[in-house]
Amino acid sequence: DQQVKQNSPSLSVQEGRISILNCDYTNSMFDYFLWYKKYPAEGPTFLISISSIKDKNEDGRFTVFLNKSAKHLSLHIVPSQPGDSAVYFCAASAYSGAGSYQLTFGKGTKLSVIP
Amino acid sequence: SQTIHQWPATLVQPVGSPLSLECTVEGTSNPNLYWYRQAAGRGLQLLFYSVGIGQISSEVPQNLSASRPQDRQFILSSKKLLLSDSGFYLCAWSAGAPPVTQYFGPGTRLLVL
Numbered sequence: 001d002q003q004v005k006q007n008s009p010s011l012s013v014q015e016g017r018i019s020i021l022n023c024d025y026t027n028s029m030f031d032y033f034l035w036y037k038k039y040p041a042e043g044p045t046f047l048i049s050i051s052s053i054k055d056k057n058e059d060g061r062f063t064v065f066l067n068k069s070a071k072h073l074s075l076h077i078v079p080s081q082p083g084d085s086a087v088y089f090c091a092a093s094a095y096s097g098a099g100s101y102q103l104t105f106g107k108g109t110k111l112s113v114i115p
Numbered sequence: 116s117q118t119i120h121q122w123p124a125t126l127v128q129p130v131g132s133p134l135s136l137e138c139t140v141e142g143t144s145n146p147n148l149y150w151y152r153q154a155a156g157r158g159l160q161l162l163f164y165s166v167g168i169g170q171i172s173s174e175v176p177q178n179l180s181a182s183r184p185q186d187r188q189f190i191l192s193s194k195k196l197l198l199s200d201s202g203f204y205l206c207a208w209s210a211g212a213p214p215v216t217q218y219f220g221p222g223t224r225l226l227v228l
Contacts, residue, residue, distance in 0.1 A: 032215060043121075043205050043219035044159070051214075089159065093215045100147055100166050101215035107158035 003027045004092050006106035015115050019077040023090030023106055026071065030092035034103070035064060035075045038087045047088075048075070080113045087111070117142035121206050121220035128227055134179075134193035136223050138206030141187065146208040148189040149217060150181055153203040165189060166211065201227045 005024045013019045021035075031052040036044035050057040050064045050073070057064050063076045077084055090106040118141045128134060140146050150162040161174045163181035171181050178197060182190045189206055203224050207217040 043222045046216055100164055103217055105159040
């Protein structure tokens with residue numbers, strides 16, 4: 001059972017426009033959510049996160065919105081730039097016992113920003 | 116600042132051969148450490164995690180094993196590789212307490228032939 005879902009495998013956006021990447025989750029125990037960006041043959045890079053006690057977090061061009069009642073979060077990139085072209089992973093965290101907090105990842109959305 | 120290293124970057128191994136991938140973290144103490152695998156076209160699958168030296172938890176039954184001989188060293192091993200072990204292996208670290216952001220290494224691409 002997939003607890004974190006990114007239903008759009010790919011997204012194409014014109015340079016300068018807004019990119020909106022979506023993520024849904026099913027486990028109500030998740031209390032911390034993260035977005036990662038990944039280029040081919042590289043490790044994921046942490047982008048931005050949000051705690052379950054907030055509904056919005058902003059960092060430069062990146063904003064993450066959390067709707068707990070809908071179990072939905074989204075990443076907004078404004079304005080989109082060609083260098084933003086990558087695979088974006090949504091991840092959610094829950095305490096898994098014995099001092100460990102595990103992340104559950106979605107399958108990723110490939111963003112292509114067209115110049 | 117913290118840095119995470121993985122080696123080798125790329126590895127081609129025959130079926131049935133052993134495997135040893137190494138991960139080390141600098142600039143932090145007592146991190147939580149993780150091994151993930153990303154198969155082609157798929158998401159990140161957690162294989163093992165460790166909250167301390169000698170403490171290993173396995174998430175997926177398989178022919179891989181992990182060890183943590185030192186505080187900032189995490190090793191992924193296999194005695195006999197299978198074709199299905201091919202993939203991109205990622206090591207990550209996080210602090211032992213919230214926030215629980217995980218930071219990833221550059222990865223090792225393993226091809227088993």
